[in-house]
């Protein structure tokens with residue numbers, strides 16, 4: 001059966017999976033969603049013995065039904081290869097009483113690699129399938145990790161260019177160095193004077209700019225997105241939840257059919273939405289616990305049913321979660337509104353004009369699968385320190401936010417189910433925050449000295465991604481105002 005996609009803001013039109021991937025964002029500003037979330041057509045017994053790549057095929061073929069078996073298997077093989085430093089791609093590590101699903105073993109040592117290693121292949125395949133001849137310009141706003149993972153994925157991919165916007169003072173030093181040293185003739189990196197929400201709104205505005213679209217078309221270009229608004233990013237993220245459950249079963253950590261909980265450190269709501277889709281596909285997941293840092297707009301939303309971005313934007317030690325407008329939440333809103341595009345549009349208009357919206361009690365009643373929590377900066381540091389002291393395991397700041405929220409949820413709810421935690425970045429990526437959380441004595445040391453200390457403390461070798469930036473040349477120095485993104489894009493494309 002052919003699964004079609006609709007915009008969250010348009011009840012009429014449908015597109016194929018490959019068209020949705022090509023477009024990224026729907027023309028009306030909405031996000032593409034599958035008309036229904038497909039069920040797995042293999043059993044957990046079968047999944048148990050599958051490799052990551054085999055699991056990826058079993059899951060993704062259900063969503064991307066207009067891809068041939070050969071096309072999809074080719075994309076998967078190109079993505080999940082030796083770029084990952086472990087054959088299992090996403091290892092499960094038991095830390096205390098929680099199973100950490102380590103999603104940071106790819107080229108840029110954050111979980112964005114899980115989807116962005118495959119997106120370029122899905123996109124170029126989609127372009128071929130739809131006879132696209134124009135050059136595809138990937139426009140991306142990043143809170144730090146997406147940018148580098150997208151750059152690494154698209155560098156020198158024929159028929160594509162990539163432009164990344166990041167907030168000048170909103171990313172870690174390692175994140176910034178990773179991006180500005182990116183090689184590839186088709187890559188551009190721009191620091192904007194503003195925060196991530198400014199960057200993301202700017203990119204969305206460019207997508208919706210019909211005049212710019214015409215100009216681009218004349219010059220042989222068209223935009224697409226590598227942000228998690230692209231369904232081609234969301235679908236590959238469903239894979240690792242299915243895989244993790246099957247591995248827990250294989251390792252006899254859980255019984256067949258046993259429900260588990262999942263905690264996800266959340267920013268743009270992409271990763272946790274993928275877990276929700278995994279649940280709808282048939283994975284026995286009970287609660288989805290959404291962990292926020294001090295930018296706790298989602299926590300408040302789950303408490304009250306009101307989404308309100310009118311608040312101070314806080315720069316935290318988990319910068320990839322410093323977000324006040326969680327784009328992917330719109331997909332959940334649409335679902336709990338009963339796939340009502342009009343209602344979705346009304347709420348999103350509220351967000352655009354007033355910065356807030358309130359869901360109906362009927363909608364709120366459908367959020368019972370979710371729980372929300374948040375960690376302050378001090379709680380995040382304490383989670384890193386305490387886990388290190390009790391287990392020797394060193395985790396990054398984002399994962400630590402989730403670890404705190406997970407522990408608190410268990411204490412407060414008394415829910416005794418086994419617990420999976422999405423571990424989203426290597427501690428090496430946020431080495432300064434991690435090391436000073438372990439011991440304040442590291443406060444005065446510079447980045448690369450700390451990297452050596454972390455190697456000693458954690459016993460895990462320095463990843464290749466870190467070695468690479470140590471000596472790499474800085475290739476991108478462009479900056480612009482948050483209101484000058486359009487001019488910058490035109491300049492970069494020579495139009």
Ligand SMILES: *Cc1c(COP(=O)(O)O)cnc(C)c1O
Nearest residue numbers: 145267268269270271320398424
């Ligand atoms: C992007 C990111 C997150 C947040 O994921 P979302 O899908 O945006 O909710 C969490 N941790 C790290 C390290 C990230 O890079």
